Amino acid sequence: MTGTAPTVGRVLQPPAGYHAAGSLRLLAMGVHDPCARFVDGTFWWATRTPAGPGTLGLRRVGAELVAEGYGPGAEWVVERADAVAGLRDDLTGFAELVAGHPVLDQLARTHRGLRLPATGRLFPRLLRAILEQKVTGQEAYRAYAATVRHFGAPAPGPVRGLWTPPEPEAIAAAPYWVFHPFGVEQRRADTLRRAAAVADRLERCVDAVEATRRLTAITGIGPWTAAEVVRTVFGDPDAVSVGDYHIPNMVAWALAGEARGDDSRMLALLAPYQGHRGRVCLLLTAGGLHAPRFGPRMPIRSFARY
Template sequence: MKTVLSLPAHYDFAGTLGPLRVFPADPAARLTATELWWAVRTPDGPATLHLRRYGDEAEATGYGAGAGWVIDRATAIAGLDDDVSGFTALAALDPVVRRAWHDRPGLRLTRTGRLFVHLLPTILGQKVTGKEAFRGYAKIVRHFGEQAPGPLPGLLLPPDPARIAGSPYWVFHPFGVEQKRADALRRVAAVADRLEAAPDAAAATARLVSMPGIGEWTAAEVVRLGYGDPDAVTVGDYNIPHHVVYALTGAVRAGSRESAPGRYSEADLRMLELLAPFTGQRARVVQLLTATRPAPPRFGPRMPIRSFARF
C-alpha cells in the first residue's frame, strides 16, 4: 500500500523522524537523510512503514497486516499533522528560542499513535547510561523480535507485549536489565492494550504514572512520541535541564539534581521556570534547543558502564 505525502517548506526529515530510531544500530528502524524504515505492531497486526523523500514530497509504503493502519497515519507519524501555527510569535518571547526556530523551522513532532513501542526503550533508559540502555534494548529486540514485513533484511519487529509480560525476570538478566526495570516493563506489557486505548496524552499520562515504576520522566518521553504532545516536557532527566538552562541563560548548571517522590529537583524547577512563558509548547522548545544549541561543558568523571549479565 502506498501514498504520497506533501512536505512543508524546510521540512526536516531526519530531525523529525530521528526519535523513531532508538539509536543508530536500532534493529527495528533504519534512518537516513531521505529514508525511514520503521517496524511496529499495530492493532491490525505487524507492519513496516517505509518513507522515502523526493524533494518536497515523500512516498509512504506500508507492508504487512498493519499496512493500511500505518498508511492511514503516515502524515501524523511523519509529523505533518503537527500544528506550528502561532509558534513564531511565541518563539519571539526569547531571542535564543527565536534563533533556534529560525535555524530549524522544519522540525516537527511525530505522532505514532502507539505507546508500547516507545515504552520499551524508555523504561530501559531509566537511571542508567545511554549505552547500557541501548545495549539492553537491542538484545531484547533481537531475542523477542521477528522479521518485520517488507523487503528489508534484518529489520525486526519490536517484541509482542504478551511475550514480554509472560517472561520471568531471569529472561532479562542476561541482557543487563535488573529486576526493577524488568518488572516495570513486564507490568506495562501486561496492560499494553489498555494503555494504547487512552484517548489523549493526558489520559495516557495519568494511566502511566499510576503504575509502579513509571514516573513523569517515562510518561513524558512516551506521550511526546505517541501523541505528539508539544507540551510534554521531560522532568527528572539527567541532562535536559542543564542543556535548557545553559542555552537560555549561559549558566553551565541548572542546579542540584537531587529529588524525591513528589518533589522536583532544583535543576528541574529552574528549567520549568524558564520554560513557563512557552507553556503549551514547552516540549517543542526543548526539541529546538537540544537540536540547535551545544550542551553545557561536562565536569567530573563519566558514569561507569555497568553489567551484571554474567553473574
C-alpha cells in the same frame, strides 16, 4: 522478512522547508535501532498494529514524501504515515511565543522544518523508555536491541535486520531473570513486565493527558518515562522530561546562562512557553546547546552475570 513489494502506498505533501531526516530520526534509538532506521535514504519503521505487524517506508521524491506499507498492518501504517512523519504537528503561534528570546527565536528559524512525530503506538516506545531509565545510552541501546531481538520477530518488507517490536503478552509472561543477560536488572525488568500486563489499556488512551495519568500510576514509571513516551506517541509538544540527567542543565545554560539547574529551575525557565515546553527542549538539543561538562561520565555497568 516477507513481501518485497509494498501492499499499499500514498504520496504526502510536506510543508515548505520540512526536514524529513531530522523529524523522522526522533523515532529511532540511534542509527542501528532494530525497529526504525534510515537505509539508502528511506526511513523504515516497523510496529505492531491492530491488524498485525506492519512496516512503513518513507522516502523523499522531490518535494513529496512517498509512503509505502508492508505486511498485514500495511494499510494502518500508511493511513498514519503523515502523523508518523510529523506532518500533523501544529506549530501555530510558536514563532510568536519564542520571538522574545534571541536564542529560541534563532533556533526556531534555523530548525523550522523539524516536526514532532505521532506514531499512535504506545507500548513499543514505552519498552524503550523503561530500558533507558537511569542508565547510560550505550547500556540502554544494548538492552533495548537484545530485548527486541529476543521477543520480537523479523519485520515484513525488504529490509534485512529490521524487527517488529515484541508482543506485550510475551514480555509480561517472562520471568525477570530472562532480562539479566540483556543488562537489565530486576527493577527495570519488573517495571517492564507490569507495563506489558496493561498494554492493551494503555494503547486505548486517547491523548497525552490520559496516557500520562495511566502510565504514572504504574509502579516504576514516573514523569520522565511518561514524557518520553507521549512526546512521540501523541506528538505532545509540551512534554518535558522531568528527572532527566542533562536537560535541566541544558535549559538553564541556554535560556539563562547558568551552567547548572535542577528540575524546578528548568520548569520556571520553560514556563513562558507553556504548550510548547517539550518543543523548546527539542530545539535546544537540535542546536547543540548543551551545558558545560564537569566531572566524570556515568560508568557503564553490567547486570548480565547477576
